[in-house]
Each structure stands twice: as structure tokens, then as C-alpha cells.
Amino acid sequence: MSTLTADTPVQSLDEILAAADRAATVLAEGPVGSRVAGLRAIADVLDGNVDRLVSIAAGETNLPTARLTGEVARTTGQLRLFAAALEDGSWSDVIIDTADPEATPVPRPDLRRMPVPLGPVLVFAASNFPFAFSVAGGDTAAALAAGCPVVVKAHPGHPETSRATAELVRSALADASLPEGTFALIEGVDAGVTALKDSRIRAGGFTGSLSGGRALYDIARSRPEPIPFFAEMGSLNPVFVTAQAMQARGEEIVAGFTGSFTLGVGQFCTKPGLLFLPAGHGLEVQLIEATQNVAGGRMLNERIHDAHTDTRASLAARPVVRTLVAGDSGGPALLATDVPSLLADADEVLTECFGPTSIVVEYRDLTEAVEAARALPGSLTATIHAEDDETGLDGLLRELRARAGRLLWGGWPTGVAVAAAMHHGGPYPATMDPAHTSVGLTAIRRFQRPVCYQNYPDTLLPDVLKNHNPQRILRRVNGELTTADLR
């Protein structure tokens, strides 16, 4: 496995940022059609090179070929989803209020509002998704769709994959006639931090650890001119199982849980890190056996492996925590505690352990389950396994909603569908901004800001704001959603 990284020198970084800055103006003024073409061109070229890309990534990340192949499909599907949404005029968020000289207390001018791109976006790629959250991943796709040039800071865990992908992206964008500077790859921590502090970078995106995300966020926000910085930093993803559900399908739940927390060697930000079970559930032996039966897997790289071993050891060493499966010999680990113990040591136990480790927490009754839910930090997801006709869960559901971005009824949080309705976000520390998602169509909203034109002559307005609306963009005109022309 190559861990060599060629840090981007300051001179070429400056050229990259200057080119991104120039491209920003062209993209902001250019037709949406060119973005659509660019997104599709990237998707096509990645699909066309899937075998080569997967082979490079497999060598760098220890991830299996089937998983990586699926991930490329997810990545290109995502790019095409954004392209389709740009073509579909119903997502415009254009709002028009025509002049109203009779408005009180003051007459209203003609106001026409639309989203415009923020400018060059710096994307910090993730380790655990060398395609879907990396060079041509969700942040890049969303930023390009928003009309922003993208500078990706490669993750050092898969440098060759990053370079190969970047080369394909660059050529695809050139073929689609997007301006030079629309996309660039940089490498090295220094280059990333220098770029983040540069005034030409107008927003940032990040997927990774809490410590990394928070540190970069603090840099972005303490610039002389602060910029939005969207960080998705993983979470505990609690799962609550009721006594009725446990009784009805305990073994299925045991199997689903062990499958989910060990999937991809536990290297997902939606890995269920806490499983709340009713005390006396009687399936501890099955949980242990199911966990022991999961074959170990190599983690993404040495650094992540060591961090997992350390965090697991710290958790297991807490006096309130029992070890059910140690995971010493490379397999997954299962720990256990109960709600009073968890609450007594919440600061230490409620820590994300990135990797194949999870904690079973026993609760005595629903009141105790609610108490535990109240102590949980913000999460990307919260899951409840219960029977559909069960009552008395309102309090628990309410506490979970207050703390999570996605609420699952049954099922498991790993596997994040790329769809318009997806919300992959949540209150801190899951993300730095609970209003935004890093997966799904609305991820575009992170990289745009509104501009309102007041009393502009029709000829000088951007096309989507003009009276004539030949593209049939859906617009909110004087309160009514319409695709019609004005007047």
C-alpha cells in the first residue's frame, strides 16, 4: 500500500486558487446546462473506468472489490441525480414579488430572488469512502451542481485513487467545456490549511472525525472573513429495541445488529454504536456468538486501526463497562453496560469508536430508556425497533427526534440512500450545522446564497428571473407557484 503523498507546493496552490477564482465568475454567469453536462461527463468517465479505479482503491484501502464497485455506482448515480435536478425546473427556489405601489406601510418595489453560487469550495475528502465521499463524491457533486468550482484536499489514505479520479474529473470537465479551474486536487495537511485560510475559498466541506472537523471549522470561522464550513463528523447512532420487539423477533434483531455494526469493518459514520435492550432480554449469549462469528477484516489503514484499538481499550477499561467480546484477535468487539452506569460515566462512554465496536446498554423500563435518550449527544441517526401497534413510545420518539437527523423505524442506520428526501446530518457533534445534509439533493443548498434583484430591467436579469420563462422554471410569483411567464 502506497502511503506516499506529494504535498502540493505553495506556488502551484496559488495558481490553483487563482484559477478557481476565475472559474467561479464564469460558472456563476454561465448556463445551468453546462453544469449538467459537466456532472454527466464525470459520471460517464468514472463508470467507464470503474475496473481500473476499483483496482487502485482496493490496493490502497483494504476495501473489497464488490463494495468499491458498488461505491463507484453510488458516486456516479449521485452525480446524475444532481444533473437531473438541475434540468428539472422545479427546484429553482426563485421567488418573485412584483411591484405593489399600494402596499402598506410602504410601496413595494419589484423583487426577484434566486440562489447564486458561493464561489470556490474546498472539499476535505473522507478516508472511508474513497469514491462516494472523496474526490468526485457528494460534496464535490453538490458544489459543482451549485455552480461552485471545487478544490479537493485528497485524503492521504488513498492518494493514487484520488489522483486517478481527479485526472478523470479534470478531463471530463474540459471535454464538457467547463472553465479551467473548475476542479483541482491538492495534497497535504499544510496545503489544505493554507487553502482554507485563503480569501479565494468561499466555503468548505468535510467528512471525517470530530477532532478533524472541529479544528478545520475553527480555522474557517476565525478567518478575517469567515466562511461557511460544513462538517459531517460521524456519531453514535443509538438503536432502541422495545421488550415487545425483542420478544417478537429477538434473534433477527441480534443478526441485523451484528451485521450493521461490523459492516465494512465498522467504518461507517452511521454505524450503530449503542444498542439499548430491555434488561433480561435473554439474548446475550446469542449476541456474543453472532459477534464472534463475524470474520475480522483489515481496516482502511494503520492509523485508523490503531485509533480503533485505542478507543476500544479506553471504553473497555471503564469500570462501568463489561466486555462481552474483546475483539483482540482482529474480529469485532462487543461491550455492555446499563443505563445508570452509562449516565454515571456519560462523558467517557458516549464517545464514537470508529470501527467494529459497539456497546449493548440494558434499560429497566421505558422511563429509563427516555432518561438515557436525553443524555445522548446529537447523532446522524436514531433507530427504534418496536411493534407497529405499540403505545407509550411518544416520549422516547420525541427525545430521539430532538437529537438526530434521520429517524428509523426498524432496520439499521448503515446504508444511506441517495435521494431527495434523505437527510444525512444532525445536531452537533454529528455536524457543525444541523440545517444541512451532505447526502441527497438538498446538499446543494450548502453552497448557494440568495440574491435579490430590485427593480432591474428585464434585459439585465438572469434568465430564470426574466418575465419570459421559456424553460418553464417553477417560480413563486406573488405567492403562487407557477411556470408561466410574467404579465
Place this chain on the structure above:
Amino acid sequence: MSTLTADTPVQSLDEILAAADRAATVLAEGPVGSRVAGLRAIADVLDGNVDRLVSIAAGETNLPTARLTGEVARTTGQLRLFAAALEDGSWSDVIIDTADPEATPVPRPDLRRMPVPLGPVLVFAASNFPFAFSVAGGDTAAALAAGCPVVVKAHPGHPETSRATAELVRSALADASLPEGTFALIEGVDAGVTALKDSRIRAGGFTGSLSGGRALYDIARSRPEPIPFFAEMGSLNPVFVTAQAMQARGEEIVAGFTGSFTLGVGQFCTKPGLLFLPAGHGLEVQLIEATQNVAGGRMLNERIHDAHTDTRASLAARPVVRTLVAGDSGGPALLATDVPSLLADADEVLTECFGPTSIVVEYRDLTEAVEAARALPGSLTATIHAEDDETGLDGLLRELRARAGRLLWGGWPTGVAVAAAMHHGGPYPATMDPAHTSVGLTAIRRFQRPVCYQNYPDTLLPDVLKNHNPQRILRRVNGELTTADLR
């Protein structure tokens, strides 16, 4: 004028925050209809007490009665606008993707997404709008509409107005059966900062100075659990006049400009602080005369008066700045410079001077105007006066759009219409988040976050996400906007 403030004691602050926290749960679960009723009840009670409120405010702020009366109407109109939008099901931002077992690379679950309130919002009231940006102003209305309890930190410039308004708001919300804790007023810097650091406060809103906004933002964002903090901090609001426009209607522009920058004694965040005129425009004498003819007015309070005098003196003392009208005897001040001088001393000259002071900047040609535009910091507004058939302005318009939230063709930036299409925001330092507005319907978006329900039973979904849609909420279902039931 009373400047007495009774700081909120720590004990009652804790009770206020506890009550807001309890109310947050009730509001988040409660029907939207109760928010509608609450907003309308506040509007009604303020309108019913307009004379008394205006009389108190006039005594505290030096603002004239007519202006204050209009401001109450603006405030109640704003509350009713939010109420109407809540009733209109077309603003829901509900996105539903039903299950698709055939989706690739992985089957798609049933996903239903809606915005939910963030929780208790702390609003820091402004000095210059004792009604519209204060206790029952835009931030309060938007947060209540979003379903968040509100704690307002009163501005010390108008304590009696704040208390009288708060008492009316509290009684109106109680009459409308909203939960206790939905609204509270606190006073004093310490109480404000203590509340901002409290984990029960989930977001903040602010209107005021750059230094104040940035300091509070830094507190909000360095909490153990950081929260969104939306600050609108005023700006320079540049106005560019072309040679053709100056020739066609120079005197009208002079009159409009002096009217706008001295309106309300220059105490608006949209006051035009920079007027770019073509060199040799020949109307300097008229500008001086028009400025001298504006009667002086008392500023909001002593502190603001002193700050204006100091900033004006600093600007006038810059070697690159000429004084056209000194404003020593209480009237407005007009300063002058040219683009090369401005660029040579940009850090000092490009400073907002809150009050009746503005700077005329002469440019030699459009290239120089564009160069000046490039040096400008982010602004709430940017205005251009040109002839409708003029060409060659693309570069200037592009630079202005890159730096402002609202772009005006003719007219003057003071006077911010409360409408769906309004955007009262802009890149830093105008605000801390360029994606949001503090005026107009979309101001609600600041105080909500999405939640996505995955595979929930219909009975447990919030009403707006259920299959049956009797309220005919507009929803995006599998890509199509529809008010129909599902299935």
C-alpha cells in the same frame, strides 16, 4: 430619557430557560395552527396599543412619532405575513421518496423529510428599530413561526418600550394558549451572555454592530455544543452612478442620495455609505448644498451619537479624504475621495460609519469603478444608477453581485420591503451567514432543521408526512410537487 436597566438575575434567568426548554417540546409537537394564532394575537395586541407603545418609544429613542407608528405597522404586518405563510401549505419543504425495492445500487427505504424547530432561540434586539428589529420584531416572528420559543435580550436603548412590548406579547401568547415559556424578555449584558452559553438555547439572532455581532457569534460558536448564530451587522451599501445617469438626472440623484443617507439620522443598516460618481460630474456644489439643507436630528442615544462623531472624525482625518460638509453643528456630514485614494487606504476608509455620514468617491472610468467594486467588503445592498439601455456594465454588475445580498437598479437601499422575495443579508461582514435573510418569509429557515423519517408507520408520522393529506400541504413526492394523498 430613562437608561435604567434592571439586569435579569441568574435565578430567574435559569427559570426562564427551563420554561423555554419545556415549551420547545410542546411547540415542536403542537399544531401549526397554534403558532398562527399566537402570531396574529401578538399583531392584534400591538396594533391595539400602538399609541401607548409609540409614546413610550418616542421618549426613549428620539425617533419621531410618525416613523414609530409606521414601524409598529411594519412589525404587525410582518407577524401576519408569517402567520399567513404557515397557513398556506405551499411553503412546507416536505420531501417524500416512497420505498423503491428496485433502486440501484441499493434498495431505497421510505423516506419522509420535514423541517422541525431548532428549539429555544435567543434574540438580541437592535437599537435602531425599537419595534421591527426588537422584542416582537423579525427575528422573534421568524423563530415563533418556525416553532421555537424565544428569549429576547432587550436593547438597553429602549428598556421601557421593550418591557411594554414584552408584556403585551406574553399576554397575547397566553390568550392564544401557547405554552408558558414560549416567550420571555431578559435584560443586561451578563444575562445575555449567560443565556447564549446555556445549553438550552439552540440558536441565536442578532441585529447590530459588527463588533457586537462578531463577539456574540464567537461565543455561540465556541460553546462545547456550538449553535447557529445569525447576525446582521450593517454594511457600506455602495451606490454607483454612471456618467449617462448623472447627465440624465444628476439633480434627482443628488436629492435622492441626500434623502437616503440622512433618513432617520442615518441610523439604518442599509444607509448608502459610499456614492461612486464619475469624475467631473459637476454637481459637488449641489451635493454640499443638499446635505447642508438637511436638518440635523438627535440620534438614538448618547452612545450612538458619540460613536458616530468618533468614526466620522477618524474618516475625515484620513489624508486621502476631503471634507465637503463637516456636520459639526449636528447636521449630516459629507466626505469625498477618489478611487486610487480609496484603494490606497481601503482598510480605514471602508468602515461603516453608523449615522448621517457618507463618502462621495469619484471614478475616472468604468475600469476604475470595477476596480473599486472589487475592493469592497460584503454588503447588504449594492445599487447602480444607469440608463436602461446602457451597455458595458456587465463587469461592474458582476462584481456587485459577488458582494451583496440585494441589488438595486436605481432607487435607494434604505427601506427594506417585508416580502417573500426579500433578501436582507449578504456576505461577511454584512452577516455571519450569507445563506440567510433576517427580513421576509424565508427568515424562518434560520430556525429549523430537517428531520427524515425512514420506514415509519403512518400512524406515528407527523400529520404533514402521513399518506392522507387533508390539509392539502404541497409536498414533493417522488419528484413531483403535489397536494394529493399518497397511494
